[in-house]
Amino acid sequence: MNAGGKNDKILDTIGSLVAEERSLRDRSTRNLGLGDEDQERLRAVEVQLDQCWDLLRQRRAKSEFGENPDEAAVRPPSEVEGYQG
Structure with a gap:
């Protein structure tokens, strides 16, 4: 796979993680917080x-x-x- 292809794969992974992070944060807002398992998953996603x-x-x-x-x-x-880029 060329460099661009690998970069695209990383960007796809980032997109999936961002979607999951948004979902967890939305759930947190709706439910006034997250359970322990969801909090752990959110931290892992971050x-x-x-x-x-x-x-x-x-x-x-x-x-x-x-x-x-x-x-x-x-x-x-x-x-x-x-990290502050």
């Missing part, structure tokens, strides 16, 4: 989103500077949480 955005940024930067974007790797949550 972490996955941070990781996906970070991976996409890494791939784009490597491409821009003539490096192999396939060398980009998912970083642990502790490195990407709260």
